[in-house]
Amino acid sequence: MEHPLTDSKIKRASPCSRFTLFSIIATAIILIAGLYPYPEVSEEIVIFIGRFHPLVVHMPIGFIAAVVILQLVALFSQSNLRIGIGTLLWFSMITAILSTIIGTLLAIPGGYDAELLLKHRQLGLGTSIATIWMLCAHRSKRRGSGLFYSLSLLFGMGLLGATGHFGGSLTHGDDYLTAYLPEALGGTAPPELIDSGTIEDAALYDRVIQPILNAKCVDCHSDTKSKGELRMVDLEALLIGGKNGPALHASNATESLMIERAQLPLDHKEHMPPEGKVQLSEAELEAISWWIDQGAPERMSLDTELPSDESIALMESALGFVIAEPITPMLPWEATVEASAPLHHLPQMRIQRVALDSPALDVFFEPTTDSIDALVAQLAPIKANITLLDLGNTTFSDATLKEISTFSNLEQLRLNNTPITDDGMQYLANLRQLEKISLYGTSISDAALQWLKKLPNLRQVITWNTDVSYEAAEDFITEMVNANKQRKLQDEIDALQSRLKSMEVDVVGPVKKIIDPFERSVELFNEGAKKYGDQLAAQATVTVSSSSQFDPPEGLKLLVQEQDNELPFSFHTQQEKQPWVRFSYDQQVTLNAISIKNRRDIPEHAAGLTLQSSNQDPADCSVHITNTNNTQLTEYPLGKSLSGRYVTMRLAGGSWNPGGTELLLGKGSDKTAVTLLGNPARATASVEFGDRYAVDHLYDGTVTIETVGTSTGLGKDYAGRGPGPHLVVYDMGATVTFDCVFYAQRKINGKDYVDRIEFWVSDTDPGPASTLTTDLDRNSWQDVWTSTEVKADWNIDLTRIDIAKRQAKHFRLMIPGDSATLHLQQVLLWGKILPPTSSIAAFDQDKAKFGERITPQAEVTVSSTSQHDPLDGLQSLIQDEDNGLAFAVHTLYEDHPWVQFSYEQAITLTGLNLVNRSDAPERAQGISLESSKDGTEWQTVWTPTTAELFWNVDLTQIPADKRHAKYFRLTIGRSATLNLGQVRMWGKKTPPLTTTPATNPITASTGQGEWIYEVVPNWGHVPGHDHIGSTHGGIVIDQSGKVYVSTDGPNGMIVYNSDGSFIKTFGKKSRRYHGLNIYQENGQEYIYAAGMNHVTKLDLDGNVILKIEGAQQDPANSWAKATAVAVAPNGDIFIADGYGSSVIFKYDKTGTFIKQFGLRGRAEGQFITSHGLTIDARDPSNPLLMVCDRENLRLQHFDLDGNFVNVAINGLRRPCAAAIWKDYVLVAELAGRAVILDKNNQIISVLGDNPDTTQRAKFGVPPEQWQNGVFTAPHGCSFDHEGNIYIQDWNKWGRITKLVRKH
DSSP, X not given: OXXXXXXXXXXXXXXXXXXXXXXXXXXXXXXXXXXXXXXXXXXXXXXXXXTTHHHHTHHHHHHHHHHHHHHHHHHHHOOOXXXXXXXXXXXXXXXXXXXXXXXXXXXXXXXXXXXXHHHHHHHHHHHHHHHHHHHHHHHOOSTTHHHHHHHHHHHHHHHHHHHHHHHHHHHHOTTTTTTTOOGGGTOOOOOOOOOOEETTEEOHIIIIIHHHHHHHTTTTBSSSBBGGGOOOSSHHHHHHOBTTBOSOOTTOGGGOHHHHHHTSOTTSTTOSSOTTSOOOOHHHHHHHHHHHHTTOOSSBOOSSOOOOHHHHHHHHXXXXXXXXXXXXXXXXXXXXXXXXXXXXXXXXXXEEESOTTOOOEEEEEOOOSSBOHHHHHTTGGGGGGEEEEEOTTOBOOHHHHHHHTTOTTOOEEEOTTOOOOXXXXXXXXXXXXXXXXXXXXXXXXXGGHHHHTTOTTOOEEEOTTSBOOHHHHHHHHHHHHTHHHHHHHHHHHHHHHHHHHHSOOOOOSOOOOOOOTTBOOHHHHHHOHHHHOXXXXXXXXXXXXXXXXXXOTTHHHHHTOSSOOOOSOSOOOOSBSSOEEEEEEEEEEEEEEEEEEEOSSOGGGGTTOEEEEESSOSOSEEXXXXXXXXXXXXXXXXEEEEEEEEEEEEEEEOSSOOOXXXXXXXXXXXXXXXXXXXXXXXXXXXXXXXSTTOGGGGGOSOOOGGGTTSOTTOOSSOBOOSSSOEEEEEEEEEEEEEEEEEEEOOOSSTTXXXXXXXXXXXXXXXXXXXXXXXXXXXXXXXXXXXXXSOOSEEEEEOTTSOHHHHEEEEXXXXXXXXXXXXXXXXXXXXXXXXXXXXXXXXXXXXXXHHOEEOGGXXXXXXXXXXXXXXXXXXXHHTOSSOOOOSOSEEOOSEESOEEEEEEEEEEEEEEEXXXXXTTOXXXXXXXXXXXXXXXXXXXXXXXXXXXXXXXXXXOTXXXXXXXXXXXXXXXXXXXXXXXXXXXXXEEEEOOXXXXXXXXXXXXXXXXXXXXXXEEETTOOOOTTOSSOOOBOSOEEEOTTOOEEEOOSSTTOSEEEOTTSXXXXXXXXXXXXXXXXXXXXXXXXXXXXXXXXXXXXEEOTTSOEEEEEEGGGSOGGGXXXXXXXXXXXXXXXXXXXXXXXXXXXXXXXXXXXXEEEXXXXXXXXXXXXXEEEXXXXXXXXXXXXXXXXXXXXXXXXXXXXXXXXXXXXXXXXSOEEEEEEETTEEEEEETTTEEEEEOTTSOEEEEESOOSOTTTTTOTTOOGGGOBTTBOSOEEEEEEOTTSOEEEXXXXXXXXXXXXXXXX
């Protein structure tokens, strides 16, 4: 039986049935795929393919939208568009499925909100299924298929919209549709902006940093989308970071991941924001980096070193206030010439262009006593171009300083010998570009430095011959060296304070009274013997500034006894300037606690009571006058002999007119053997004198030894008027020796007596006596503690106060002020008496044990020098007699500063006398003595436990092998300044051993062809030093083969033998010579050295023969940054201003200017950094000047008249210096190699080529990274007479390499 359907009917039904089956299977696969987690695929492939999702995802959207449009057209126009719609549905299905697959891959690395991602994925799968059934329904011919098609189309469109919404939420946040909805339409009000704050407390993070991140980063790192698990929505999230760690490291932008990623190349796969996204601008990136370097605070003070103007402008726009006055751009040169034209005829000033390629100006004023206010005001049109202003030796008012404060590009300011004051310094605080300021000879004091601290770029301050103290200057230097750290710390403190201010704190209950933080109890002091030591008051010698009729008998003894006394007070001074009671010990005491009982009935008299300490003995000696109201001439033995020309005596006693009738000096032990000295040649006293009270009344009688004990021969009148104490100075006319005094005082009433006379003796005039000079040793005292309130008792724990203040031989309680009375009931002291140390006398006397003083035989060197070093300080440091200096050596603030003592042969050290800096002994905390047998390996010999004013150390108990060496040094094992007063050493010399000189082993070679060289490692040391000091100069060799090396270290120029053995140094005066040239004149050799602002001609001992100073030239021919010098055969001198204008200046052999030539530029005959010069005399008939044109990478030839000849060679690696031997040229190239050129100037050998590009032209490559035969930054070079080569690398530690040619 036949089937009712024909074959053709079967064929028409089959495609639809097959597609329906496909739709069912595809739907099942998609649904099953949605139930499984993401597949494990290589992340790189995933990211690569997934990145196509944003491209593909828009295709199904477009195709479906086109289907809807065509369907509507077909509906209303009755057109048959079935085929076109079907085609679009095919594309819709394919791209929807493809988009789902790629989107799934994009989601695998994570970083998205899980809930949103799940919804977006499920809806995407649903959209893909909908497109399948849309196409299936469209193809179907069955009844009802049109309705199914319409429903599936509508459903698919709904799914498409929902999928797109959640996709947008993933990338832009779930509020991306409503974020900017007007409030009137139901949108949320914009968040209230956080207050910007002020320049002292700016909301930098919330107003500047986070808005940048919101605009450029949060799209990918939000709460809903966190690529790499990193959120950048707030500061806490940045600090937490993502899977690669925190996004930032506070105070270190370079190690912060967010900065590292932002600085990667744009096409790098990890660059952020990704390529195609809006990138961070340079100003934004700099602002974020700067903020991180400041510690990444939420709020901070902006009164600090700021980033560039562009970043400042960005910050100002966000904060809404001005942070810093912008740097005014310089006028172009043509405009500068026009603006300055009216000034050029003025004789009072000189205007000079800095360089030919720059419109910057230097302005110099001539010395004058007339005000220059009006002249400075005329500089206003060109002020933006002024980088150096010299007002030295002129007169001006604050109006000039106000004008200068607007010179925003000023880098150097010279105010030598001008009337600027501390108040005027405030106007300079705006000069944020200022690098150098000279205030020599002005009246500024310590207060002026506070304004300079505001200058972020300041590098040099000259305060010589001002009232700025060494202490303040040193503190200023230390603070400036650590300025960045201190500013960061202050910002953190400011931020914390700001947060605390924002907190509301309710104080419940009464506010506790603030008490002295050092207040304790007597019981605690007595019980804490380990901490506070013993009760020492009774062991002290107690003296007072004056006594009175109110003093109780034995009052000073009762003052220091432990038992309570029943007296209202134990002593009572006169009403006088700064009254005191002093407690003296025979040796140093560490004071740890003090208990003071005040006078009970009038305690307010002790207001301001201050404890002070001193190690200086108050007087040479003193005597107590016991014959109160006795007018007889009485002898008082001093107990010791005093010698000197000037005898200063302090007479203390009664409150009215303490003086006397006679006061004479004598010598002898008893009356029959006493010699009475003659009257003084001159006398002065600290009183106002009339005829009746003249000081010569103290010796106007006819006193003889026979009249002692009587009133016979005494003068009629007395000296001393007004309240005492009085000061009397006898000038004896010549040095005298005395051991007793003869004194008779006036008897008028109970208030005119003298009860003590103190003596100071010297051979130098102490100056006029003054009524204010009540205590000659007043400058030796330092404050330990000051009372903050008037009390009946004080019990003070002193252990928290600097031990350097508490270690002393003398302590006193005093009341500051011009008029006061001191009366106390009891004073107890707790502390520890320091053990006696060996003495200088003991070292000198016991020669068998200690040997001889050896320090004067040492060569002394230091790790660095500073502007505080006194003249001939190193010689003063080791002299035998006292040098009288607060310090003789003063290093910079640096790591492990040291002063070294080098001997010609080994010494066994036995004794050490070390005098510390007297006004700041605590700076030597941690000092140690070290020894070395070869100057490279050191071992510790001795380290004190505390910082003392001096140490006398018996070293004989220390193992001899530690003390037996050629080199000794005193060093501090931390970052510090080392400043010592004097050093004396005792020791015994050891006979030198006979040894065979060591030879330098050859371990490497370099070069090519006939020019191969063997490397001599470790060539050239300075005995006792690990390194020779930074090298940034040159090398020359004399006819005898001696090698001269310039360094920037403390040794200056160093002289070696050809084998590298040390000969001598020229000393620190020869530091920082840059380029060297050696020239023979009349059979004698001279070294010409370029020292930036001068060129010096030296003999071979370092003596200056000729000096040419760039600043002393005519303004049109001046220079300041000379890098090289060469000498023609006739003696003419060529100087290259390499680090300045690059122009070359020619002088005759006497230093008289001839001409200049060469411009800055790229053309032939022009230079960019004319770094090196040499005379090329390979053709003796036509010598030429060869110029190392460093930044044009070439050598150029000029004739000796300055005319361009040719470019000798191009394409070098930054040539710095050249040397010539026979027909060959050696060139030192800064970028890590040296080359040899033949007579045709072609490279025939490459030496020491450094394959590590990170080391090339780098100053800071440390010694442990050096390789024999490989250079880092060749800067200077020389051939010797045998063709061997010496290369000087530009290096922080100093590096010289010798290459020996293989024959």
